[in-house]
Amino acid sequence: MRTAMATWLASMATIFVLLALFFLEWRLLVLTLPPLVYLALAGARPLLAPTLDVVRKVSSERSPIGQEITVMLRVANRGRRTDFLELFDTVPRELAVPKGRPHLALALKPGEEATLLYTVVPQVKGEFTIGPLVARNMSPSGLEYEEAVDPSVSTIIVPPPLEDLRRAKIQPRRTRRWIGQIPSRTIGLGTEFWGLRDYVPGDEIRRINWKATARIDRLVSNEYEGERTGDVVIVLDAREEAVVGPLAASTTEHGVRAALAIAAKVLDARNRVGLIVQRNVLDWVYPAFGRKQLIRILDALVRVRPGGEWSFRHVAWALARFFPPNSQVILISPLLDADSISAVTEIAARGSAVMIISPSPIEIERAMYVDEPTLQIAYRLLRMERENAVSTLRRFADVADWDPREPLATALRSVTPWPRH
């Protein structure tokens, strides 16, 4: 392969020829000789692509944001001697490289080994691949190289941080038939006292209300309010137009954090949780119970990258078509466009209880700029506009207007508790 410098030399020689032609001055042709000779000499000795054995080791394949991961790359030359070998390990831009460098230039004798050591720090959540390794046998002329690509890659999974929602109250409005933790306003298995009835054979002894039995002189049993499970579907708006802020602190990243925290909290209370992510494609995880479901949801959330421009109304369609009816829908969206607002009304019109958690794009943008009087005016105008949109939505849904600089639990506490049906 020729390098850009070869093109530069050839262009320079061509310009000298054209200059000589323009001025009809033969001595200008002399200038074309060095580039021509250099190009000819550089191509005289053929280069071979390097033949290498490559082993890459990472200190941790699963790491939280901000933690250092050491990458060790051992390269052994299995071919001829290479006098000028350049190694480039491909590192995604989301991983900062604070120590070392994924690039090395060295000479390797046959059978000789070299170790490249560097450290990466994940800046955002996601699934990242380090590699492939590109090895170039460079010509000393700087005009030519031959390349070999080692296809092996190492994958690093960086989960989003989990928010503490222990004190927040999130539960579905409507219950299903399975035993859970949500009071269902029907008689059944539970711990909350509901009423009294005559004893019937088969009632447990511990359910007999002895005080009432003594008062009316016949056996009376306690009845309890049944505690059931419910379905929650978390909808995450990760469209291109819903992204505001820098990569590591964008509305989408905050949305992912909120989705994971809510899923963990709701699953912990023995409810079914499903997930829909609208980005380039519509990803979904069908509602299910338990720890495995949390891992499935985490797996889907780790891969969320903002993208896609199609209408948010597809979510309403997917919810109606593929998800259990009357599920509690928790929509996580910055509510930047009319489309997301109309999607909320559509979901609510189909009978689902809707809760909206909206990471405020205004607060994210405000944190990015220096506080100036003009920006203050702009902030106040945008704030009013947003408050109008939120108050409109409060007619159909519970809305938590979340300043992402504060804990999510604080925003959830400000939401009026859902009435039970």
Place this chain on the structure above:
Amino acid sequence: MAPSLTKAGWVRTVSRGLLAGLGGWTALELALSGVPEAWAIGGLSLLVVVACIEHGTRTAHAGWHRLGRVVLVIVFVSERLFLFGLDPFAMIAFVVLLIGLGVAQSLERTFAPVYAVVIDPAVLRMVDAAAVGTYARAFALLCMTFAISLLLVFLLPLAIVQSPTLFAAVGLSAALVALITFLALPPRLGRNSPARSTRRRAS
């Protein structure tokens, strides 16, 4: 153990030295010409050259280095064409040094960041071997280029195109451009070339 910043400095010094030599040469000729307009335009252009190359060095961006070299060659050819006269020996020497500057800048962009981070003595030895070998081979290649170019000036009857017909001049130019294109293309494009058969064999 700290990385070898002295070696990174040496790598930068090579290209800066070449730039100083070429810039000084052009500046000296401009000064000797005694034309105030040439001083002004040439001086300004040389400042642009230094600014471009310095920026390219700081940002490790090849584009700025290339732009700086282009401006430098434009200044040199212009002053030779309009003020000093076209001396083949000096012009060949200048173009060879300019190619050398390009090579030195390319090697600087490769080795300076590597020297700035490598601390392992075993790896450092391999990097040293690559750097010394590459600089030596590049220097030898440039010397050969200079010698062969001079030889060609004396051997080739370039004087026959001193007052050519338009047809002959265009024909010669087309032939030269075709030769440049041929030389600038990758040397092996055949299917069974050794480079292709060994490519992607790393495992």
